[in-house]
Amino acid sequence: MVDHQQIRAWRPALAGIDEVFHARITDHVYPMHTHDSWTLLIVDDGMVRYDLDRHEHGALDQLVTLLPPHVPHNGRSVTPTGFRKRVVYLDSSQLEDSLIGLAVDSPVLEDPLLRQRIHQLHESLEHPGDELDTESRLALVSERLRDHLQRRVEDRTHVRDAGIAHRLRDLLDARFVEGISLQEASDTLHVHPAHLVRVFSREFGMGPHQYLTGRRVDLARKLLLSGMSPRLVAVSAGFYDQSHFNRHFKRSLGTSPGRYARSGPQSDLAPTQI
Template identity: 85%
Template structure:
């Protein structure tokens, strides 16, 4: 009996990604086909064998596979147990079509850092309200893919620009409740999005999305201790909804917003 594939697919609210596709495949064999977008694939279990431009390749659980648009390929499991994969389909805003030939020559990338970043991108794409994090992670993934395709030296030295990092922090401080996208920050500061993420992370030891979340949590704590109901604090401190707020609050402090509010000690003489 042929086992039906287990599939999840959705279109995220994030420019640059056309579709996210998670699947467990056992018996299905993909025939030769093409995509209009770039196929960025990681395998979590098992192994995939595929043909690209009359050459056979394999996708392992430790590697990254990048299949270019408009180039025919197929796919099948190497073992009877099948495989689990996660895919993001990237549009040409992330990788220019002029890089297609380079991707055909080397679709398999053995890069643990890139694979980890793609894994983190998938996690952020599953969480509504974490768009800045997903955008930041996508920017770094796309940049590293371009570096591979252009055969750039991965350990090249980079100029440390603390001034840009501090300007971005000031922008985040000014707009942390309403939020600011990486593209808006890039346009405001006239700096490439990937460079913004890189210099900010190097200067402050955390990504822009982590800093933004920390600022929001700080405000939420003040509002909770001031007596505002937890159900109102989420929107007042810039979170997407109550679930988004509670998840990040508990991750930061280890307890829920409600428990935090109830733990408040009333200080005599203070309102």
């Protein structure tokens, strides 16, 4: 059972916080439940084990736990001695409901400065009359929480964009000889052409056209060294014509295709006379 003498709960006269909850819990097990508010939790002693969105997590001291509203979770002590926690329940004026999904996957924040600021917020909440100080501390805490969630947006965007870039590279690899237009790639991958160029360039340090040309030049080198004439190589490697081939080959290697083909060691034996 919970010893109710170990629980303190109140609603402060401060916009943005629905409730403050301080407790030492020993053998009580919280069943699955939800809140309308964001649960901002710090543990001062012990460790809490909880399930959120069917995944198990842990809350312990030195870390910050942010549980989003409307998502079921439970809670129980990991050790026989229980745990001591402090919670503020933040309303949507501090964190918008649109951020809920970002908090579900990873509710634990390893941020010593944020942990310290939450501790200071709780201390300020204990002293009526310091409303300006409390309001200021709440603003700093909410700002840092939003920064964490915003970085997750950026991280997810980067991962998605990297995936798009690699899919475009695969498409270019499969079609580098016959070629593919940017619009065709856009239609195939269902991504705007400008975004394709942007994410590919950011991921690989070159544009799609430069990559495609590099693949063609690389093939041309192999064909030239195998003995194929430059004229046939131009067609076989996907270049528009001989002039197009010569220009890009020289830009890439600093020499013409013909000179490149003849640059290897020559046989000391004269050709057989017939």
